[in-house]
Amino acid sequence: ASAILIGNQFNPKDFAGITTIAVENIYKALADVISLFSIKNTIMGDVEHGLSFISKEAEVDISAYIGRFSIVEKGAVIRHGAIVHDQCYIGHNVTVGTGTVIHPGVKVYDNCRIGSHCIIHSNAVIGSDGFGFAQKEDGSFYKIPQIGNVVIEDNVEIGANTVIDRATMGSTVIREGAKLDNLIQIAHNVEIGANTVMAAQSGVAGSTKIGGNSKIGGQAGIVGHLNLHEGTMIQAQSGMTKSTTSKNSRWYGSPAIHYTGYLKAFAIFRRLPQLEKRIRNIESRLRSKD
16 A cells, blocks of 8 residues: 655645545654654663663662663652663763653763653763863963753754753753754753754854754854844854844854845855956956056
């Protein structure tokens, strides 16, 4: 049996001889269909494998799973149905929420909080020190202690090898529903808004706030201490150097400018060789008249 998912705006007659299913949102419907065939996060092997270390002063729900060679430190709380796969480190006083899945090799430093139904992919690091140093008179650097934490709210997904630094003071915050791709760097005291998506190899410098429902393209860089409004869209490989002034703005280039302005400027940039040739011809003609 086979069928094609189509949007409500399409006429089924265009697909004669093929079974069609009209849906309101094709991507959502496709996700629902794929989930019926996907491999669930089943646990392979015995739960009582005896190859992990769990502090006697940690609280691990009886329904949770801790994988082989994983460590759960004193004061940590692993809630109902959470899965901590092999070779993970869950630091002191860390909270892992209901139904959250932490894939192999993830490291969660002390005092960080992870909400419910999150997915953290392999080798992500949550709560490493923020990049904070004070320069001394002799030119060397003194490390500023990073005493904050990372707070990840519910339904967040963090890609493989992504690093989220703890705050110098307070919290680095990833709001509910945000989706971060692989190989992303989030610096200290950053706040990523709800339902924001960030593609691979993008980075955000310290203390920048990104509003909800924003879209950040791959390899985009965002400098520190900016305030980006809700719905901000940054094209891949762009460099954001200033705060936005309104919602739903679009940016492109490095340093980034408004999207439509960049396209106009780039159209001129592509013509620069021809324009230079014309200018040289005009200058030559003017000199010959002299």
